[in-house]
Amino acid sequence: MVKAYAQEYTYKHPWERVTSASWKKFADPENKRTLSHILEVDTLNHKLDPSAGKLYTTRAITVNTPGPWFIRRIVRQDVCHCVESTVVDAKARSMQLSTHNISLEKFIEVEEKIRYDPHPANPDEWTICRQETSIRIKPLSALASMAEKVEQKCAEKFVQNSAKGREVMERICKYLEAESRGMSA
Numbered sequence: 001m002v003k004a005y006a007q008e009y010t011y012k013h014p015w016e017r018v019t020s021a022s023w024k025k026f027a028d029p030e031n032k033r034t035l036s037h038i039l040e041v042d043t044l045n046h047k048l049d050p051s052a053g054k055l056y057t058t059r060a061i062t063v064n065t066p067g068p069w070f071i072r073r074i075v076r077q078d079v080c081h082c083v084e085s086t087v088v089d090a091k092a093r094s095m096q097l098s099t100h101n102i103s104l105e106k107f108i109e110v111e112e113k114i115r116y117d118p119h120p121a122n123p124d125e126w127t128i129c130r131q132e133t134s135i136r137i138k139p140l141s142a143l144a145s146m147a148e149k150v151e152q153k154c155a156e157k158f159v160q161n162s163a164k165g166r167e168v169m170e171r172i173c174k175y176l177e178a179e180s181r182g183m184s185a
Contacts, residue, residue: 003151018127021172053091
């Protein structure tokens with residue numbers, strides 16, 4: 001059984017500001033309090049392809065083990081390691097992030113895809129964020145009802161964490177907007 005969900009959110013900020021905020025999301029100490037499930041973020045590599053106008057980045061992200069408390073007891077691990085791959089296409093004004101866990105994969109598979117694009121209704125001023133997440137609890141597959149409940153709890157936690165992430169992104173966008181106004185004054 002796989003629990004999947006999709007969310008869309010409109011940032012009333014231009015694409016350039018929203019994507020800048022995405023890079024700053026994990027850096028500020030105030031954001032670390034809000035995003036307390038994120039323990040560490042390290043850039044593993046980045047490559048710029050100037051002719052294509054694309055930036056490729058890979059980051060390692062360490063998070064608290066997802067799901068209810070008893071999952072941490074079963075897997076005997078409090079943290080989960082993930083890899084995030086990002087492609088920023090400056091010419092197309094698109095940013096795509098794909099994240100999946102590389103630890104605990106015997107127990108749980110989580111894949112998250114996020115895409116930031118100019119909003120079709122107001123492409124110069126708004127950005128649409130599309131997020132898709134899938135969660136699969138593996139060893140409980142034989143016990144489908146139990147697996148489904150655990151996947152649901154994990155999904156609820158991911159939805160809560162997504163809301164916290166949007167809150168942080170909005171705060172950073174407002175800061176960047178104020179900063180740019182101060183520079184132009």
